Amino acid sequence: MIKAGVIGYPVKHSLSPRIHNYWLKKYNIKGSYDAIEVHPDNLKGFLVSMIKNGFSGVNVTIPHKEKVLEILNNAADPFAKFIGAVNTIIIKDKNFICTNTDFIGFSRNVIEKEPEFDFSEGKAVVIGAGGAARAVIFALLSLNVPEIIIVNRTREKSEIIKTKAIKNFQVADKKILVAEWKNISEILKNASLLVNTTSLGMVGQNKLEIDLSNLPKTALVNDIVYNPLETKLLKTAKLRGNKVVDGLGMLLHQAAPGFEAWFGVRPEIDDNLRKFVLEGLVKK
Numbered sequence: 675m676i677k678a679g680v681i682g683y684p685v686k687h688s689l690s691p692r693i694h695n696y697w698l699k700k701y702n703i704k705g706s707y708d709a710i711e712v713h714p715d716n717l718k719g720f721l722v723s724m725i726k727n728g729f730s731g732v733n734v735t736i737p738h739k740e741k742v743l744e745i746l747n748n749a750a751d752p753f754a755k756f757i758g759a760v761n762t763i764i765i766k767d768k769n770f771i772c773t774n775t776d777f778i779g780f781s782r783n784v785i786e787k788e789p790e791f792d793f794s795e796g797k798a799v800v801i802g803a804g805g806a807a808r809a810v811i812f813a814l815l816s817l818n819v820p821e822i823i824i825v826n827r828t829r830e831k832s833e834i835i836k837t838k839a840i841k842n843f844q845v846a847d848k849k850i851l852v853a854e855w856k857n858i859s860e861i862l863k864n865a866s867l868l869v870n871t872t873s874l875g876m877v878g879q880n881k882l883e884i885d886l887s888n889l890p891k892t893a894l895v896n897d898i899v900y901n902p903l904e905t906k907l908l909k910t911a912k913l914r915g916n917k918v919v920d921g922l923g924m925l926l927h928q929a930a931p932g933f934e935a936w937f938g939v940r941p942e943i944d945d946n947l948r949k950f951v952l953e954g955l956v957k958k
């Protein structure tokens with residue numbers, strides 16, 4: 675029986691078991707996917723014993739994503755290294771592969787929901803400079819966005835991403851710009867895409883307060899927050915006529931590559947899965 679799961683501390687908030695068990699059932703696969711609480715002090719021990727314990731791999735969630743990259747750095751691919759975090763571990767022939775599938779989640783979500791959207795058309799504004807922002811920026815670079823403006827409360831973190839992108843991917847200096855948080859409304863002029871990668875707007879967090887009046891009505895707005903599904907940002911954008919994409923699809927699409935690697939089936943993201951995961955959110 676194929677064995678996988680998600681490690682975190684705590685881990686009960688994770689929606690990954692719901693997603694993977696839905697697929698295991700749908701495809702009638704003899705496998706297991708469990709939520710595994712791993713205390714930070716036991717993380718290294720858990721990783722070392724994974725092969726012996728018959729795991730095909732695991733997803734990694736808070737607070738272990740960065741630490742796994744540190745411990746298994748030799749097994750990390752360039753995506754995990756640029757993003758600075760591992761969310762998926764795959765064991766193949768007793769070897770570890772550590773990756774980060776958030777950039778795939780972001781791109782597939784937007785492409786699926788807005789297939790007509792042309793990433794190469796204009797500039798993208800990315801709010802935030804954490805792990806999620808790095809995943810989104812990597813995706814945008816792969817999708818040939820001509821100009822990316824990063825705006826984050828802590829400016830230095832945006833500068834670090836810019837430097838790393840130039841160094842790791844030979845990105846042209848003028849392709850990534852860094853803006854001040856206080857200028858957030860101003861930089862929306864001429865933007866084709868606006869993405870919130872911070873946790874602002876999520877239930878229990880502060881609101882994301884931005885004035886969208888400079889944003890062209892033709893711009894697409896995406897929030898990676900999925901709880902609530904319609905954040906204030908998306909609601910405001912929609913009301914003024916912008917197209918919007920919510921964050922649920924990113925969560926579902928980032929899960930698919932791990933499932934395929936472990937269980938050998940490329941899973942479909944269907945409406946029943948969306949419904950099932952949303953029901954899980956309500957219960958959390």
Ligand code: ATR
Pocket residue numbers: 801802803804805806807826827828831871872873874880
């Ligand atoms: P993740 O890996 O999910 O991206 P993270 O690395 O902790 O999480 O990043 C969180 C992001 O949300 C950061 O860009 C953070 O801004 P700072 O770099 O200034 O900390 C942003 N963020 C969180 N709370 C915020 C707040 N109250 N106002 C503005 N930005 C906030």
